[in-house]
Amino acid sequence: MYLLLRNLKRLALPSSCRFISNYVSRMRHLFDLKENDEACRKALSSGSFLLFHSLSPLMQKTENKYTVPFVTASELYRILRKLGQKEKYLEESVLLGCTDSYLAQFALDLGIMEKAKAESLLQGTFVDLRKAFLLLDGKNAQMLSQAQALLRWHNTHLYCSKTGHPMQKNVSGSRRICSSNGTIYYPQMSPVIITLVSDGTRCLLARQEAFPSGMYSALAGFCDIGETVEQAVHREVAEEVGLEVSSSKYAASQHWPFPNSSLMIASHAMVQPGQIKITLNQFELEDARWFGAEELAEALRRERMPSKKEMGTIPFWIPPPWTIAHQLIKEWTQQKQLC
Ligand SMILES: NC(=O)C1=CN([C@@H]2O[C@H](COP(=O)(O)OP(=O)(O)OC[C@H]3O[C@@H](n4cnc5c(N)ncnc54)[C@H](O)[C@@H]3O)[C@@H](O)[C@H]2O)C=CC1
Numbered sequence: 001m002y003l004l005l006r007n008l009k010r011l012a013l014p015s016s017c018r019f020i021s022n023y024v025s026r027m028r029h030l031f032d033l034k035e036n037d038e039a040c041r042k043a044l045s046s047g048s049f050l051l052f053h054s055l056s057p058l059m060q061k062t063e064n065k066y067t068v069p070f071v072t073a074s075e076l077y078r079i080l081r082k083l084g085q086k087e088k089y090l091e092e093s094v095l096l097g098c099t100d101s102y103l104a105q106f107a108l109d110l111g112i113m114e115k116a117k118a119e120s121l122l123q124g125t126f127v128d129l130r131k132a133f134l135l136l137d138g139k140n141a142q143m144l145s146q147a148q149a150l151l152r153w154h155n156t157h158l159y160c161s162k163t164g165h166p167m168q169k170n171v172s173g174s175r176r177i178c179s180s181n182g183t184i185y186y187p188q189m190s191p192v193i194i195t196l197v198s199d200g201t202r203c204l205l206a207r208q209e210a211f212p213s214g215m216y217s218a219l220a221g222f223c224d225i226g227e228t229v230e231q232a233v234h235r236e237v238a239e240e241v242g243l244e245v246s247s248s249k250y251a252a253s254q255h256w257p258f259p260n261s262s263l264m265i266a267s268h269a270m271v272q273p274g275q276i277k278i279t280l281n282q283f284e285l286e287d288a289r290w291f292g293a294e295e296l297a298e299a300l301r302r303e304r305m306p307s308k309k310e311m312g313t314i315p316f317w318i319p320p321p322w323t324i325a326h327q328l329i330k331e332w333t334q335q336k337q338l339c
């Protein structure tokens with residue numbers, strides 16, 4: 001009965017597309033591809049693919065612009081053959097989404113193949129994702145973030161953590177199943193808070209030693225088990241800069257692939273009146289400072305990471321426009337300049 005209902009539901013999908021919005025019908029189509037291995041296998045043969053090598057995405061440069069190409073299935077079959085792989089390798093792909101015309105989009109890592117040969121056949125370069133993020137716009141970066149996080153999760157969950165037996169991925173990559181006892185594992189994300197602390201006239205940005213030179217960002221930190229988002233904001237600000245938050249307000253969220261896969265939950269926070277003395281936690285941060293609206297407005301006007309050659313020394317700069325940190329800084333600065 002269940003199977004009959006499932007099949008009827010699946011059969012009903014294309015005709016129902018006439019009555020519901022494109023978005024809803026695409027989401028139903030994707031749900032079907034995630035749940036149904038046969039449908040997803042079929043979608044692989046007409047889909048398009050973002051390619052990675054050892055988790056570094058393929059990028060192509062045309063004039064001064066970097067793009068992230070989607071390679072068609074037929075082109076990919078041809079390249080796999082030239083790299084000595086069988087067509088079956090396509091099933092290592094993970095499903096990302098689908099186009100407005102229901103063509104499925106996947107990501108595939110060619111890490112077991114020769115990198116230089118793959119780059120030459122694909123006329124592109126596999127670029128470290130952190131570097132790629134500084135060269136791309138928001139839409140491309142968000143797609144790469146999702147793709148790399150999913151590929152990484154599969155790559156690091158080859159065995160069941162309970163039985164030690166190998167796990168198999170379903171065709172879409174929405175889960176892995178233990179070959180011994182059937183336990184299902186789903187891709188995981190860690191909740192991370194990111195908060196822009198303000199004293200009413202300035203806001204606080206900080207940098208870690210590992211950040212690129214000159215870059216400052218909002219305070220961020222992983223949520224502890226058992227904590228609410230508000231508690232995590234309170235604790236992280238106290239831990240990292242020794243200040244006490246009096247209120248915080250949710251702003252937005254963003255998926256972030258580093259160091260594994262995080263859901264960044266962004267907020268604006270205020271400190272207790274008069275509490276503005278920063279006590280830096282030197283295990284976590286290299287520096288933290290208060291910045292005024294003028295200084296931030298200037299940083300927002302700069303499009304990209306400043307070049308050393310142009311500027312002599314690297315001035316203060318903030319994360320790229322599509323990052324949630326940038327969005328928080330922009331919102332705060334716009335609000336201050338309206339006042
Ligand atoms: N998208 C954006 O605009 C921004 C994103 N971020 C991201 O926020 C994340 C968290 O920021 P941090 O200041 O590094 O966090 P953090 O302040 O919690 O410190 C990191 C330390 O937390 C510990 N930790 C606890 N749970 C962890 C987990 N699930 N995974 C890894 N480490 C864990 C580790 O000891 C690690 O060294 C980073 O991944 C960073 O890339 C940071 C700033 C801007």
Ligand SMILES: [Mg+2]
Binds near residue numbers: 219220221240284
């Ligand atoms: Mg932190």
